[in-house]
Amino acid sequence: MSGVEFGAPIRREHFGFKEGYAFVNHGSFGAVPGPVLRRQRQLLDISHANPDEFYKVTEQRLYDQARDAVAQFLGSKPGNLVFVPNTTTGCNTILKCMPWKRGDEILASNFTFGANVNACRNVAEAIKGKFHQFEIRFPISDPSEIVKSMTSYLDNFPKIRLVLLDHISSPSALVLPLREMIAECRKRRVLVMVDGAHAVGQLRINLEDIGADFYFGSCSKWLYTPRGCAVLWVAEEHQKCCIPLIISLKHRTGFHSEFRCQGTRDNVPYLAVPEAIQFLEDIGGLEKVHAYTEMLLGKACRILWERLGAKPVKIPESIEAPNIRLIQLPVFPGYPVTYEGARRLNLDLMEHHKVVCLICAIQDHFYLRLSANVYNEVSDFVKLADALCELSRTKTTKVYTVTYKCKM
Numbered sequence: 367m368s369g370v371e372f373g374a375p376i377r378r379e380h381f382g383f384k385e386g387y388a389f390v391n392h393g394s395f396g397a398v399p400g401p402v403l404r405r406q407r408q409l410l411d412i413s414h415a416n417p418d419e420f421y422k423v424t425e426q427r428l429y430d431q432a433r434d435a436v437a438q439f440l441g442s443k444p445g446n447l448v449f450v451p452n453t454t455t456g457c458n459t460i461l462k463c464m465p466w467k468r469g470d471e472i473l474a475s476n477f478t479f480g481a482n483v484n485a486c487r488n489v490a491e492a493i494k495g496k497f498h499q500f501e502i503r504f505p506i507s508d509p510s511e512i513v514k515s516m517t518s519y520l521d522n523f524p525k526i527r528l529v530l531l532d533h534i535s536s537p538s539a540l541v542l543p544l545r546e547m548i549a550e551c552r553k554r555r556v557l558v559m560v561d562g563a564h565a566v567g568q569l570r571i572n573l574e575d576i577g578a579d580f581y582f583g584s585c586s587k588w589l590y591t592p593r594g595c596a597v598l599w600v601a602e603e604h605q606k607c608c609i610p611l612i613i614s615l616k617h618r619t620g621f622h623s624e625f626r627c628q629g630t631r632d633n634v635p636y637l638a639v640p641e642a643i644q645f646l647e648d649i650g651g652l653e654k655v656h657a658y659t660e661m662l663l664g665k666a667c668r669i670l671w672e673r674l675g676a677k678p679v680k681i682p683e684s685i686e687a688p689n690i691r692l693i694q695l696p697v698f699p700g701y702p703v704t705y706e707g708a709r710r711l712n713l714d715l716m717e718h719h720k721v722v723c724l725i726c727a728i729q730d731h732f733y734l735r736l737s738a739n740v741y742n743e744v745s746d747f748v749k750l751a752d753a754l755c756e757l758s759r760t761k762t763t764k765v766y767t768v769t770y771k772c773k774m
């Protein structure tokens with residue numbers, strides 16, 4: 367498979383995208399390549415052929431194999447890592463099982479993913495504590511600005527017990543300087559959990575080395591697994607108090623067995639992990655993917671800057687994610703710079719221009735988060751630039767209503 371050319375050839379051979387569409391939003395839901403999808407379907411068939419044999423015998427063996435494979439890929443001891451269905455579950459699990467004291471406080475950033483912000487807020491309310499968000503603002507000239515913003519909160523709010531850090535923030539696409547940030551938390555004896563939703567499969571990771579207390583991240587975004595597959599890593603000293611959100615038959619039987627047994631559910635997305643890792647290796651591995659995506663994103667950014675007068679976001683190269691770039695966009699007539707305006711813009715681009723991308727309203731501007739993967743080529747970004755140019759020229763005072771309908 368290593369001979370398959372990136373761009374249109376690999377898209378044709380291994381990805382089942384709808385014809386005629388440009389997909390430049392891999393970061394939201396990932397994409398499952400042919401060999402992984404075939405394994406998922408095969409395992410589903412096996413499970414239906416003899417459910418008892420599957421759940422009592424086969425699944426357990428395949429689960430252990432999949433866990434060992436992903437642990438090795440992520441530099442984790444197999445004993446420190448379990449599967450969870452998604453990143454949101456990982457975050458909620460940790461928040462719910464922390465041995466909180468009344469009045470404890472939690473810190474995250476203004477770029478923390480909304481679902482995790484809600485989960486932190488909810489727990490902070492329940493323990494009569496507070497939830498804080500330190501600020502990250504563009505432009506960023508040095509990663510130390512982010513570290514300082516966090517430490518000023520830690521120093522001003524001594525009740526902060528847990529900090530949530532994004533490995534790669536979304537949608538702002540910053541690789542946070544984790545090493546320095548975690549060291550500062552450690553100095554103050556504050557626990558750290560890391561949201562690696564975009565880092566698993568995008569960055570080379572060694573979970574045992576990061577120095578966090580907890581780490582969770584999606585395999586379905588950048589590691590090519592089916593959706594419904596994520597990992598939760600827990601430092602050994604916290605595993606005793608770490609129980610899943612679902613209390614099952616295996617309650618109090620140990621970290622691994624409790625997380626594996628979550629009632630009868632479809633664990634096939636977990637079991638397809640070895641094929642997903644194999645796919646990444648077969649196409650040449652992370653370094654080859656990065657070389658391609660960085661080349662592509664460089665070209666894509668130049669096209670968008672020139673054609674739209676869009677602005678590059680000023681951040682140091684050291685905190686740029688390999689497969690994602692952020693571009694500040696001009697305004698578009700008829701689309702207010704709000705969450706709702708961005709949502710309409712995304713849906714109109716999908717419905718009327720066949721471009722699937724992610725535009726967000728951040729700090730009073732529209733930002734385009736560009737994702738690149740092996741199936742993309744320059745023409746995808748040209749199609750996106752064409753569509754955005756057309757929308758920016760449209761003189762309208764009309765307030766759009768979303769008309770997008772799913773055609774099955």
Ligand SMILES: Cc1ncc(COP(=O)(O)O)c(C=O)c1O
Nearest residue numbers: 452453454479535536561563584
């Ligand atoms: C940074 C970040 N954290 C968490 C999530 C939530 O992931 P999931 O939908 O797998 O729970 C996302 C989803 O895009 C994300 O970008």
